[in-house]
Each structure stands twice: as structure tokens, then as C-alpha cells.
Amino acid sequence: MRESWRWFGPNDPVSLSDIRQAGATDIVSALHSIPTGETWPLETIRAHQRLIEDTPPGLSPLRWSVVESIPVHEDIKLGRPDRQRYIDCWIRSMENLAECGITTICYNFMPVIDWTRTELNLQLPSGAYALRFDQKKFAAFDLFILCRENAQQDYSAVEVAESQALFKAMSDEEKTELTRTIIKGLPGRMTDAYGIDDFRAMLANYQGMTHTLLRDNLVAFLSQVLPRAEALGMKLAIHPDDPPRDMLGLPRIVCTADDLDTLFDRLPSPANGITLCVGTYGSRPDNDLPDMARRFGPRIHFSHLRGVSRDPDEQRSFVEASHLDSDIDMVAVIRELLAEESRRRAATKGDANTEQIAIRPDHGHRMLDDINKQVNPGYSGIGRLKGLAEIRGVIRALTAIHHEVSPEIE
Ligand code: DNO
Numbered sequence: 001m002r003e004s005w006r007w008f009g010p011n012d013p014v015s016l017s018d019i020r021q022a023g024a025t026d027i028v029s030a031l032h033s034i035p036t037g038e039t040w041p042l043e044t045i046r047a048h049q050r051l052i053e054d055t056p057p058g059l060s061p062l063r064w065s066v067v068e069s070i071p072v073h074e075d076i077k078l079g080r081p082d083r084q085r086y087i088d089c090w091i092r093s094m095e096n097l098a099e100c101g102i103t104t105i106c107y108n109f110m111p112v113i114d115w116t117r118t119e120l121n122l123q124l125p126s127g128a129y130a131l132r133f134d135q136k137k138f139a140a141f142d143l144f145i146l147c148r149e150n151a152q153q154d155y156s157a158v159e160v161a162e163s164q165a166l167f168k169a170m171s172d173e174e175k176t177e178l179t180r181t182i183i184k185g186l187p188g189r190m191t192d193a194y195g196i197d198d199f200r201a202m203l204a205n206y207q208g209m210t211h212t213l214l215r216d217n218l219v220a221f222l223s224q225v226l227p228r229a230e231a232l233g234m235k236l237a238i239h240p241d242d243p244p245r246d247m248l249g250l251p252r253i254v255c256t257a258d259d260l261d262t263l264f265d266r267l268p269s270p271a272n273g274i275t276l277c278v279g280t281y282g283s284r285p286d287n288d289l290p291d292m293a294r295r296f297g298p299r300i301h302f303s304h305l306r307g308v309s310r311d312p313d314e315q316r317s318f319v320e321a322s323h324l325d326s327d328i329d330m331v332a333v334i335r336e337l338l339a340e341e342s343r344r345r346a347a348t349k350g351d352a353n354t355e356q357i358a359i360r361p362d363h364g365h366r367m368l369d370d371i372n373k374q375v376n377p378g379y380s381g382i383g384r385l386k387g388l389a390e391i392r393g394v395i396r397a398l399t400a401i402h403h404e405v406s407p408e409i410e
Contacts, residue, residue: 001337001338001341001359001395002025002026002356003023003025003026003359003360003392004026004359005026005027005028005360005361005384005388006027006068006360007027007028007052008029008032008187008188009051012376013373013375013376014375014380014384016051016052016062019062020060020062022384022385022388023389024062025060025061025063026062026064026065026066027052027062027063028065028068028358028360029048029064030067030070036073036074036190036191036192037075037086037089038089039096040070040092040093040096041096042099045096049064049100049102052064065102065103065104066102066105066106066302067097067104068188068239069107069239070090070107071107071190072109073086074111074191074202074205076090076217078206079213079217079220083217083221087224091224095228098232103232104234104302105235105236105237106237107238108239108241108254109241109253111206111214112203112206113182113189113247113248113250114185114186114242115189115280116133116138116186116242117131117132117133117186118133118137118138118141118178118181119131119137119181120186121366126365126367127367128365128366128371131363131378132317132319133243133316136163136317138182139159140164140170140178141182142154142248143160143167145167145175146199148203151248154249183195183199186377187376187377187378188376203248203250206251209250209251213251214251214253215253215266218253219266219267226269230271234271235302236271236273237302238254238263238273238274238275239274239304240254240255240277240280241253241280242277242279242280243283243284243316244280244283245316256281256286257291257296260274260292272299273299273300273301274296274300274302275301275303276292276296276300276302276303276333277303277304277362278307278328278330279305279307279308279362282308282328283318285310285315289333290329290333290335293336293337293340294336294340297336297337298340300340300357303337303357303359304359304362305323305330305333305359305361305362306320306362306363307320307324307325307326307327307328307330308328309321320363320378322365322386322387322390323361323364323387324391331398334391335398337357338395338398338402340357341355341357344356359391361385361387363387364380364381364383364384364387365380365386367380369382370383
């Protein structure tokens with residue numbers, strides 16, 4: 001397994017030196033300054049790569065091996081007539097990355113909003129802080145702040161009453177904070193940050209959009225991207241919709257194992273793969289993560305490892321728990337990823353490039369010195385360091401057991 005770490009670029013409060021000290025070897029990064037829909041120029045990619053890969057003497061090298069993400073322009077998701085120009089730019093960016101030897105691209109196809117939370121600083125019993133998604137708060141935003149037309153249809157009478165009570169009890173600051181958290185977006189989002197009016201306008205663009213139409217638009221995009229990706233040896237890793245279900249009246253189509261089956265039935269290209277984001281898929285109870293890791297093993301081009309604990313009485317609400325102690329059996333997931341690597345090793349007779357799956361500790365708690373520092377929500381240094389260290393321990397232990405049980409495999 002390749003231990004990777006997301007780096008937002010030179011302004012990231014967690015530096016490349018911090019990442020190197022954490023023991024990660026691979027960097028997950030993007031050119032965040034390039035507007036959505038524009039081609040990533042070769043020279044800009046090279047300059048970013050040099051920042052990452054030019055290693056001071058005596059220190060361990062880092063390698064930019066995964067792009068997260070090249071944003072997909074809304075016109076592609078909407079299937080608008082001028083999407084071709086944006087698809088062409090996306091393909092050109094991919095070609096430029098290939099030229100620099102960066103061969104894995106994580107991307108998503110979420111309309112309007114990228115990953116979404118309602119609270120960025122929930123204090124845990126340990127005293128550290130976590131991210132949370134609270135379904136009632138989200139409903140309060142949808143129904144009483146955004147006042148989305150026909151939103152009531154998406155909620156039961158009890159839900160409407162409960163979220164109204166919650167809304168009434170919120171201070172103006174809390175309402176502003178909730179709105180900011182949802183519509184301005186979180187670090188690494190691949191959609192624009194909006195004011196509330198723009199946000200309403202963006203949602204209005206999707207009126208009449210169905211799951212089938214959105215899926216067709218994804219297929220139309222990938223039908224052009226995948227042949228080129230295959231020719232270049234690029235691997236595409238679609239990230240699931242987070243949280244994995246329809247929101248704000250928008251269809252979301254990468255949420256379950258069935259969604260993935262549909263995608264691969266339509267586009268079986270080996271370049272068509274997934275980011276196994278354990279925390280995202282695990283935030284719904286009907287996704288069995290070890291089973292998904294096994295079933296989609298050959299399609300896993302990248303993985304985000306993170307735990308979630310769903311509220312016992314409201315399975316759509318969750319807290320980002322610690323990496324190993326959550327509703328997800330992380331050890332079982334890692335065991336499946338290691339088994340997949342063994343199969344790849346056997347199939348490729350030991351080609352180091354094809355066998356290894358890049359994993360990254362996804363999100364971390366804000367704890368210790370990071371409590372008083374400026375951090376990107378979810379992307380603190382120390383919380384992720386703890387997550388990576390725990391995951392590394394699991395990998396080492398499982399690998400050692402595996403060698404004891406079947407030494408002939410290596
Ligand atoms: C959140 C991330 C997302 C992800 C994009 C992938 O922490 O998992 O921002 O990078 O949705 O395209």
C-alpha cells in the first residue's frame with residue numbers, strides 16, 4: 001500500500017516537511033488556482049510537481065502520484081450543448097498530467113455541492129474536535145434558510161416540525177454559520193463557493209434533472225475520457241457523493257454498490273475505477289464496506305480511509321469518528337485491500353506500479369496543538385498523523401500475519 005497525504009499547495013498550513021515527517025511517501029494534490037473548466041497547462045503542472053518532488057539533500061523523496069481532483073464543469077453534469085469544450089479541456093489536462101507521469105485522477109460528479117457537513121467543530125468526549133453532518137440541521141437550512149421550492153415534499157411532517165423547532169432555537173450567528181458551512185463549501189471542493197442567490201440559481205439549473213439523465217451525462221463524459229485514459233495508462237477514480245444520497249432536490253448517482261455496478265456495466269473499461277472513500281460509503285448503513293472492497297477490488301485505484309459513527313436514532317446523521325473506532329470495520333476493509341494487492345501482484349508477477357493501492361488518511365480530528373492553529377476543516381496535521389499511524393499499524397500487523405500463514409505467496 002502506498003501511504004499518501006493530501007496537500008493543498010504552498011498555502012496549506014500542513015507543509016511538505018510535515019508530511020514527510022508523518023512518513024507518507026505519496027502526495028495527493030491539485031491545481032486549485034485554475035478555474036473549473038480550464039485546461040491545466042503542462043508548465044503549471046510541472047512547477048507544482050517540482051515543488052513536491054524537488055527534495056532537499058538527505059531527506060526522503062515525495063512523489064505527486066494522485067490528482068484530487070480535476071473538477072468537472074457543471075455544463076458537463078448538466079449535459080449542456082457547450083459541454084464539449086469542457087470535456088476537451090478535461091482530456092487535455094489529463095494528457096498533460098500523463099506527460100508528467102502522474103497517472104491517477106480522483107474526480108467526482110456531484111451537482112452544485114461537493115462534500116457537505118453542517119458542523120466543523122463538534123467537541124468529542126476526548127476534547128478533540130470533529131466534523132459532523134446533522135440531518136435535522138441540514139433540513140432546517142433547506143426548509144427555512146434556503147426556503148427551497150417544494151422542499152417540504154422531501155421531508156416527513158415530523159422532520160419538518162423538528163427542524164422548524166431547531167431553526168427557531170438557532171441564533172442569527174448560528175444560522176449564518178450553518179449557511180456558510182453548506183454553501184461556501186469545504187476544502188478541496190470541486191464546485192464553486194456561492195452566495196445564497198447564486199446558490200439558488202445553480203440549483204434552479206438542475207430543475208427536471210433525473211438520476212437517469214445525470215447518469216447519461218456521466219456516461220457521455222466518460223465515453224470520451226476513458227479511451228484516451230486507457231491509451232495513456234491513466235486511472236480514473238470516481239469519488240462517491242458525500243453524503244451518499246440525494247440532497248436539496250439534486251439527484252446523486254455515486255452512492256451505493258448498485259450505482260457502481262450500473263456504472264461498470266455501462267463502461268467496463270479498466271481505466272474506469274473508484275476512489276474507495278470508506279467514510280463516505282460508510283455513512284449509509286446499507287453499504288457493507290469490506291464487501292464493497294472485495295467486490296470492486298480491481299476497480300479500486302485509490303482509497304480514502306476514515307471512520308464514521310452514525311447516530312443510532314437517525315442514520316443519516318454522523319460524526320467523523322476516529323479511523324479505527326467507528327461503525328466501519330476498518331481492519332476488515334484493509335484486509336480486503338491487501339488481498340486485492342496480493343491478487344494484483346500474482347497477476348502482474350510483481351510489477352510494483354500496478355500492484356499497490358494508494359491510500360490516504362482522510363480527515364482527522366483537530367487536536368493538541370492544532371486546536372489553536374488555523375487548519376483546513378478535516379485536514380489538520382496531527383489528527384491525520386494519528387489516523388495514518390493507526391492505519392499503518394493495521395497494515396503492518398495484517399501483512400505480518402499474512403506472511404506467517406502463507407509465506408509462499410511472496
Ligand atoms: C473531502 C474530499 C472531497 C473530494 C472530492 C473529490 O474531504 O473527499 O473534497 O476531494 O469530492 O473529487
